[in-house]
Amino acid sequence: MKTAVIVFPGSNCDRDLAVALEQVTGRAPAMVWHKESGLPDGIDFIGLPGGFSYGDYLRSGAMAARSPVIRAVIDAANRGVPVLGVCNGFQVLTETGLLPGALMRNAGLNFVSRPVALSVENSQSLFTSGYNAGETIRIPVAHHDGNFHADDETLDRIEGQGRVAFRYAEEVNGSARRIAGILNDTGNVLGMMPHPERAIEPAHGSTDGRRLFEGLLETVA
Amino acid sequence: MKARVFVTLKPGVLDPQGKAIHHALEGLGFSGVNDVRAGKLIELDVDDGTTDSDLEEMCRKLLANTVIENFRIERLANA
Numbered sequence: 269m270k271t272a273v274i275v276f277p278g279s280n281c282d283r284d285l286a287v288a289l290e291q292v293t294g295r296a297p298a299m300v301w302h303k304e305s306g307l308p309d310g311i312d313f314i315g316l317p318g319g320f321s322y323g324d325y326l327r328s329g330a331m332a333a334r335s336p337v338i339r340a341v342i343d344a345a346n347r348g349v350p351v352l353g354v355c356n357g358f359q360v361l362t363e364t365g366l367l368p369g370a371l372m373r374n375a376g377l378n379f380v381s382r383p384v385a386l387s388v389e390n391s392q393s394l395f396t397s398g399y400n401a402g403e404t405i406r407i408p409v410a411h412h413d414g415n416f417h418a419d420d421e422t423l424d425r426i427e428g429q430g431r432v433a434f435r436y437a438e439e440v441n442g443s444a445r446r447i448a449g450i451l452n453d454t455g456n457v458l459g460m461m462p463h464p465e466r467a468i469e470p471a472h473g474s475t476d477g478r479r480l481f482e483g484l485l486e487t488v489a
Numbered sequence: 490m491k492a493r494v495f496v497t498l499k500p501g502v503l504d505p506q507g508k509a510i511h512h513a514l515e516g517l518g519f520s521g522v523n524d525v526r527a528g529k530l531i532e533l534d535v536d537d538g539t540t541d542s543d544l545e546e547m548c549r550k551l552l553a554n555t556v557i558e559n560f561r562i563e564r565l566a567n568a
Contacts, residue, residue: 327554329553334550334551362556363554370554370556372502372557373505374505415505417556431503442505
């Protein structure tokens with residue numbers, strides 16, 4: 269599987285994501301700088317990493333969502349290439365419109381950085397086939413703007429279509445309906461606030477994130 | 490020409506920052522504050538020929554996230 273990680277100024281989980289992808293796929297991802305106008309040929313997966321792209325100026329993810337490389341990411345997503353946005357990457361995906369809703373300041377106003385329990389809501393997607401539906405997993409979060417917001421009609425629609433991939437099994441940030449990760453309507457774009465790339469090796473305290481990448485490898489390759 | 494863009498959260502969207510400001514005002518002893526909503530003011534210095542629809546497009550494409558925010562444009566005469 270040939271993967272790419274997009275790197276913005278202020279990304280800080282790009283290398284974590286690269287290490288996770290290399291461990292699972294056996295091949296280092298192409299690291300693609302935000303100023304590039306295209307992606308390498310034959311990319312099977314694109315990762316948008318966590319961090320504070322462009323210093324969170326204007327809104328988290330707002331500037332990255334208008335960067336030159338994003339046009340190519342949107343084109344690839346529309347062709348069905350799997351795209352995963354983690355944390356700031358999720359914020360970027362909502363800002364591009366590839367995913368609905370918006371991520372607002374945490375309800376408690378504090379930056380939250382700790383492992384959290386997640387319930388796997390959909391185990392049939394490209395990204396979640398390594399899990400069982402209803403299973404509880406532990407993956408760390410580290411964010412200030414993770415409070416998922418969408419109007420009730422949108423929330424009903426994404427729930428009705430099985431597009432909630434993960435839900436917090438505990439109160440974390442005030443997210444509507446405790447949503448932690450959602451899919452687009454064709455199922456090839458996933459945005460999530462928790463960091464699966466930080467739960468890959470036993471030394472991380474959990475290996476529950478690894479199964480996301482393993483499941484992806486199995487379905488894509 | 491100068492233009493001001495006011496970006497505010499849509500009614501019904503929770504505003505944790507506004508809430509925190511409200512509590513701080515109460516903590517300072519100001520009574521009678523019923524609610525606080527925080528927003529953004531963006532000042533633009535644009536060419537005189539810039540149209541209303543140009544400004545609106547800037548708001549819709551970047552300055553406001555219309556999922557959660559409204560915007561209002563104010564042109565400043567003689568500025």
